[in-house]
Amino acid sequence: MHVESTVHASKAPYYYVPGLSGHPVRASISLCLTLLGAATWINNWSGGFWLFLVGILSFLVVLYFWFSDSIRESEGGLNSARVDVSYRWSMSWFIFSEVMFFAAFFGALWYTREITTPLLSDLDHRVLLWPDFSGAWPNQGPAGTVAPFQTVGPFWLPTINTALLLSSGVTLTIAHHALRASKRGSAIFWLFLTVALGFIFVACQAYEYHHAYTELNLKFTSGAYGALFYMLTGFHGFHVIIGATMLSVMLLRLMRGHFTAEHHFGFEGAAWYWHFVDVVWLGLYLYVYWF
Template identity: 75%
Template structure:
């Protein structure tokens, strides 16, 4: 963006309204195809995998075009301060929705461990429902219906992953300060390092899953513990992949020179999301691996 464009964007008295777009309906149809395909896939319908993959590809193409238009509007000087505020509030509410999403799973973990498991081990419950049920966490279910498994120890892989993710967050913060100081080379280096550490986290988690399945016999079907473990860590890993991918796009935009010391909300929004992912992992590390 040129200085003149930035000045026009800052002084624009209007609220820019973009033209009609096909992307919202295309994104909705892509999500429908993905979810429907996934449902058919898990129920062994032949068309399921193809529909799910087609929906994912369609969504990626949609996002590429949609975000490309948004970037073009920003670089074209069309976004006033009101648009900037709108983007910030939108990102804030999006992260809030993600907080609620993970809160539901943390709540399920707490309820299962602290409420339902002790209740099922009471004398009345054992008499009426499952005699001999042990109120320990984790457990093998009523009457030993679940295959024996072991839990994942916090040492050493989850602890290494914690160090990787926190180091990545620190690198992104250093990159942000470098960008605000108009030091593009320093921004490129530290942001690139943060991205590499994020993908290293994903690789370590993939190895952890392999070890859980092959060595510990811990699977998604391993009762409430197995289901909650893989839902929480799996969704978090998915968010790490999304966050690292977004940061990779931001890194390329920094290399291309899209951002300035005073005009870089794209960077800030990605950094907010990345720090949210870090905080969620700290909760997982404590409540899933240690407790």
């Protein structure tokens, strides 16, 4: 049976600085193998996929041992309030970088819809470039260059997914309040429900992709609409997987007796990330599926 951590920040050193570690070098090598494998894979080199797979698995192993060390430092009472502030600023800037990442793709979608498509359909461009080009969105591209496809509407699967994510945000907030009230059993239950809702969302999106690809003929090559649809929803789905995995780790830590009502930034940081994922999905739901 695990004993709940009772270490307080006041017992920690002024500012704990870890010793020399090989984790950053190993992570860099793993990421290099991953990118090299991906580049050779899409260029039809037979060993590219396996190199990509080795890189991904190596990176996951590095993260496992790196995060294990960080957890031991935290549970060992080495992280003072000053380290806690550093973690909070680091997570805040990380989420800000993710905001800018999605802003770039939302900007690409807006620019394509509101500027590029109408511009290419005006009289001058239709005479000089593509006489049969339509300025409607989504468009099929110049005549004969994009296979016919259908768009994905908001009903019913995207709306169900929206309900799933919004519900997960509520259950996560309840879990957080339960942890702050030292109700560990309740926190575990609501966090488990949050993780389950997250992975159900991923399963529903996988089904949506299968339906779009096989029945709507919507592919990554389906003009600007197809490319932007899969880039936005696909990257968001990837972030949902990351967030659900982070929350799964927090769930295991809760079950092992980690965190206290006063000191639980690991939980809070994962919760911040999950709420960010929720907000991004609301933007996707409105701008991709409705407008």
